[in-house]
Amino acid sequence: MSVSTNHRNPDKYLVDRVLNGDKQAFATIIHNTEALVAQMVFRMVPRAEDRKDLVQDIYIKVYSNLQGFRHQARLSTWICQITYNTCISYLRKKQLLLPGYDNESSDEEDIMPVQGPVAADESDAQLFNKERLMILQAAMEKLSPIHRTLVTLYHQEEMSYQEIGVITGLPEGTVKSYLFRARKALKENLLLNYKKEEL
Amino acid sequence: MISQHISEEDIQLYVLDASKVKEEVAQHLEQCPACKARVKEYEMLFTGIGSLPKASFDFDVAALVLPQLPEKKKASSYKIAGITIAVIAAAGLISLPFILLQFRVNELWENISPWLIGLAAVMAVAFIGISLWEMYERYRQQIRKLNFE
Numbered sequence: 001m002s003v004s005t006n007h008r009n010p011d012k013y014l015v016d017r018v019l020n021g022d023k024q025a026f027a028t029i030i031h032n033t034e035a036l037v038a039q040m041v042f043r044m045v046p047r048a049e050d051r052k053d054l055v056q057d058i059y060i061k062v063y064s065n066l067q068g069f070r071h072q073a074r075l076s077t078w079i080c081q082i083t084y085n086t087c088i089s090y091l092r093k094k095q096l097l098l099p100g101y102d103n104e105s106s107d108e109e110d111i112m113p114v115q116g117p118v119a120a121d122e123s124d125a126q127l128f129n130k131e132r133l134m135i136l137q138a139a140m141e142k143l144s145p146i147h148r149t150l151v152t153l154y155h156q157e158e159m160s161y162q163e164i165g166v167i168t169g170l171p172e173g174t175v176k177s178y179l180f181r182a183r184k185a186l187k188e189n190l191l192l193n194y195k196k197e198e199l
Numbered sequence: 200m201i202s203q204h205i206s207e208e209d210i211q212l213y214v215l216d217a218s219k220v221k222e223e224v225a226q227h228l229e230q231c232p233a234c235k236a237r238v239k240e241y242e243m244l245f246t247g248i249g250s251l252p253k254a255s256f257d258f259d260v261a262a263l264v265l266p267q268l269p270e271k272k273k274a275s276s277y278k279i280a281g282i283t284i285a286v287i288a289a290a291g292l293i294s295l296p297f298i299l300l301q302f303r304v305n306e307l308w309e310n311i312s313p314w315l316i317g318l319a320a321v322m323a324v325a326f327i328g329i330s331l332w333e334m335y336e337r338y339r340q341q342i343r344k345l346n347f348e
Contacts, residue, residue, distance in 0.1 A: 023265055041254075051256070
């Protein structure tokens with residue numbers, strides 16, 4: 001049985017259903033948010049084998065604390081907040097959030113495979129071919145987990161600085177500053193790779 | 200027009216939203232090949248990030264999570280009714296002496312020793328303090344659960 005979200009406030013409707021014991025409504029919440037959670041977990045957690053436990057942990061926290069959700073933000077934003085905090089906590093425990101991590105790339109990192117560009121993005125494909133995407137992917141992996149996540153949320157998920165600030169708990173100015181540094185580092189890394197290729 | 204090259208920050212801002220940079224910056228960018236090339240680099244970068252494949256889990260998240268969910272303690276209407284009755288009973292108990300003494304409050308205070316009033320006040324303050332501390336501890340536990348700390 002699927003839960004219809006055709007409602008004026010689908011977040012509130014789903015939350016109320018879950019609070020009344022409807023677990024299928026929680027499955028709908030998972031389906032609605034798992035893509036965003038995956039984007040964050042993949043950017044922040046280098047070890048593939050830890051991601052499964054973490055995503056389970058994240059959604060159990062969401063379920064257990066749903067009663068405290070006050071609808072002051074979108075449900076997806078609140079879930080992203082829990083995802084971010086859970087991942088940060090994991091990185092701290094694993095000591096992967098040490099200063100200087102920005103410039104290190106772990107050998108254990110499970111780099112996401114770059115697939116061929118989809119047909120709809122033909123113009124993008126012309127500008128940025130598969131090889132360049134691989135270089136960009138590698139450059140992304142060299143960023144710190146936090147910088148990588150901010151770049152993903154801003155450029156891929158098209159979130160505003162304010163929204164990212166809410167999720168990460170960072171002031172808007174800090175989000176802007178981190179993003180500026182991350183973009184600069186990415187650009188420099190890419191240029192360096194192109195120069196190496198040209199030589 | 201600005202004669203110096205544009206800062207990295209303004210280049211990024213221009214690529215993200217050209218309307219947000221100063222007019223002099225935009226003018227310089229139109230005429231400076233070096234800065235134009237830097238704009239192109241960022242445009243390529245942003246296009247590239249947008250084209251990166253999105254991450255997705257290779258397992259069914261709902262199927263993994265649903266069996267692990269703890270059983271919810273239902274906030275039943277009985278509980279709400281119980282709290283309401285308790286509040287009314289407490290209010291009744293507190294007001295009972297005043298009702299019995301037909302609101303002769305002034306006389307009541309005169310007959311009670313100041314030491315007893317002091318003791319009652321200290322106990323009330325201690326009770327409120329302990330209750331507030333417990334509430335704060337419960338809040339902290341909740342926050343810790345969410346890893347907001």
